[in-house]
Amino acid sequence: MKELIEYRRDLETRGVTRADSLIPKSDVLLARDLIYEIASDHGHYSSNGWRPTDGRFVVDKPFRAALKSLIGSSRFPNLIGKPLVSFAGELVGAPVTALPPGQQILFTPPGAASWSVPHDVWHIDAARLGPLGPSGLQMFACLDDLEPQGGGTLVVSGSHRLFNGSDVIRSKQLKRLLGEKAYFRRLFDSKRDPITCLEETVGADEHVDLEVVELTGDIGDVWFMDLRALHAPAPNASRKARIMLTCRLPRAAVASRLLHPEAGASD
Numbered sequence: 001m002k003e004l005i006e007y008r009r010d011l012e013t014r015g016v017t018r019a020d021s022l023i024p025k026s027d028v029l030l031a032r033d034l035i036y037e038i039a040s041d042h043g044h045y046s047s048n049g050w051r052p053t054d055g056r057f058v059v060d061k062p063f064r065a066a067l068k069s070l071i072g073s074s075r076f077p078n079l080i081g082k083p084l085v086s087f088a089g090e091l092v093g094a095p096v097t098a099l100p101p102g103q104q105i106l107f108t109p110p111g112a113a114s115w116s117v118p119h120d121v122w123h124i125d126a127a128r129l130g131p132l133g134p135s136g137l138q139m140f141a142c143l144d145d146l147e148p149q150g151g152g153t154l155v156v157s158g159s160h161r162l163f164n165g166s167d168v169i170r171s172k173q174l175k176r177l178l179g180e181k182a183y184f185r186r187l188f189d190s191k192r193d194p195i196t197c198l199e200e201t202v203g204a205d206e207h208v209d210l211e212v213v214e215l216t217g218d219i220g221d222v223w224f225m226d227l228r229a230l231h232a233p234a235p236n237a238s239r240k241a242r243i244m245l246t247c248r249l250p251r252a253a254v255a256s257r258l259l260h261p262e263a264g265a266s267d
């Protein structure tokens, strides 16, 4: 484990940090095996491995519904327990709370013909809160080993530091503002050459270093991302499914405002 100060420095400068082996392996294996079981019932997984799917980020509806009901069932362990929530609070420097619906499974089947940085699915999940300051964190836990180009979420490191003025800014509006900057104009350009190597994404806007970071890691590792950071799903060009668990962990003081960002915006 790194020192708390190092995680905090990463979050401040880059908007993402990874805490290795944060969730006990026995809990993660329990969750992972339940997902494998459902995947196997739905024909996605067998003794031959994972069945490839050639669509982009596609998961069939019955399987998606089965995952949703699994996570809502008492069989599935709560991986966002007190120790993790209080660790996230220490990273933020204020109490955080798990935003409904709590823990969610992110699943991407393998089989994408190629891997490249998308141009069109970048977003933030919750509006920027202007004068209320940073909203908190989103966590992404690896429920299985996750290699590069294996479907891990992509984050523009440094993007959380841009456009933190006095206004509430929603995702669409933020993308429009960012799109006026050269770095993001290229990232969002549907006609650009495919970016297949993350080194090609290293850049800057004024004094903010920018770079696309791919969330990869070993089973039990947990990424924390500043909720203001621009991020996107990615194709899975590996031979195994991408299985992560996510949960939004806003500062308790602004959690209700995140759900209703315009309420009291002029307070």
Ligand SMILES: O=C(O)CCC(=O)C(=O)O
Pocket: 106, 107, 125, 151, 152, 153, 154, 231, 232, 233, 234, 246
């Ligand atoms: O990796 C993914 O599937 C994307 C996750 C995402 O965009 C989100 O949770 O908001």
